[in-house]
Amino acid sequence: MSIISTALQDYISAHSAPEPDLLARLRRETHLKVLYPRMLTSPVQGRFLALLSRILQPQHILEIGTFTGYGTLCMAEGLAEGGKITTLDRNPEREFVYKKYWQEAGIWDKVEFQCGPALDLLPDLRGPFDLIFIDADKQNYRAYYEAVLPKLRKGGMILTDNVLWYGKVVDPSAQDKESRGIKAFNDFVSKDPRVSCLLLPLGDGIMWIQKH
Numbered sequence: 001m002s003i004i005s006t007a008l009q010d011y012i013s014a015h016s017a018p019e020p021d022l023l024a025r026l027r028r029e030t031h032l033k034v035l036y037p038r039m040l041t042s043p044v045q046g047r048f049l050a051l052l053s054r055i056l057q058p059q060h061i062l063e064i065g066t067f068t069g070y071g072t073l074c075m076a077e078g079l080a081e082g083g084k085i086t087t088l089d090r091n092p093e094r095e096f097v098y099k100k101y102w103q104e105a106g107i108w109d110k111v112e113f114q115c116g117p118a119l120d121l122l123p124d125l126r127g128p129f130d131l132i133f134i135d136a137d138k139q140n141y142r143a144y145y146e147a148v149l150p151k152l153r154k155g156g157m158i159l160t161d162n163v164l165w166y167g168k169v170v171d172p173s174a175q176d177k178e179s180r181g182i183k184a185f186n187d188f189v190s191k192d193p194r195v196s197c198l199l200l201p202l203g204d205g206i207m208w209i210q211k212h
Contacts, residue, residue, distance in 0.1 A: 004201065012044055017051070019043040023073060026101045030068045034097060039067055041135070041161070042203040046074040049133065049159070053078030056157065058130030063087040064118045064144055065136035069098030075133060076107045085111045086125060088118045089136075119143055127151030135161040139181035142188055149194065152211050158195075160185070164205030 004012070019027070023046060031037040041049070053061070053075045059082070061075050066089035076085060085107070092115045102108045114121050118136060122144070129152050134144050141160060152158060165182045168174035189197050189207060197209045 009044075016044050017047045019046065022101060022105060023070060026068060026070055026073070026097070029097055030070070034068055034094060039135075041071045041074065045161070045203045045206065046070060048200075048202055048206070049074040050077040052157065052159070053131060056131055059083045060127070060129050061085040062125070062129045062132045062148065062151070064132070064134045064148075065089060066094070066098070066113065067135070068094050069102055071133055071135060072098070072111060073101060073105055073107070075131065076105065076110065079107075079110060083110065086114065086129075087111060088114050088116070088121050090115065090117055119147065122147040122151075125151065128153035128156065130156050132156070132158045133161070134158065138162060138165065138178040138185075141181055141185035145185065145189065149211065154211055156211050158207075158209040158211070160207040160209070162204045163199060163207045164201065166204060169205075 027040060030040050049071055054077060057078055057080045059080045061079065061083070063072055063075070063085060066072060066087045072085055072087050079085065099108070102111055119140065129148070132148050132152060134141060136144065145158070148158065163169070163182055163186055165179055168179045169183055169186060186199065186207065189195065189209060195209045195211050197207055200206045200208055
């Protein structure tokens with residue numbers, strides 16, 4: 001969901017690279033067969049992930065929050081020769097969706113899926129990572145950030161999704177744990193001397209972070 005008007009969303013989509021057919025089919029199947037399809041990365045966000053990945057040509061990507069593998073496919077578009085994506089998710093039951101799309105895209109052997117709570121898995125992961133995408137439970141964004149920053153190479157990028165949280169970040173009455181988590185994360189990162197950041201109003205908001 002986006003806080004930008006539908007008319008502006010349509011204009012942005014019409015003036016951005018089109019969603020590839022493979023991803024459009026994955027989007028449709030997600031909406032037909034998976035609970036909470038609104039968690040899916042938007043087409044414009046997906047094109048941003050793909051473009052940034054093609055610019056970086058990362059050797060090693062980390063993704064926290066696989067869902068049905070849409071973001072994985074987008075970032076794989078720029079993966080360097082011999083590169084790898086490590087993606088973490090608590091739910092192993094969506095393989096029936098993403099497996100065939102990853103196979104069709106030719107990335108099945110380039111993706112390492114690990115199942116479990118990310119904060120339990122992250123300590124055992126070896127970096128350095130070139131690009132990290134965080135799109136998981138919002139109350140833990142700060143904890144994920146602190147866990148992955150030491151594993152990110154100098155000059156590497158972190159992208160975090162949903163940082164506008166449907167506009168709740170500017171609503172003082174929004175005090176649910178997700179809203180508090182996002183607000184605290186945004187406040188912290190914007191003042192963290194270890195990084196530079198830019199909050200982009202793409203979809204529900206993406207925080208773009210580069211490590212110094």
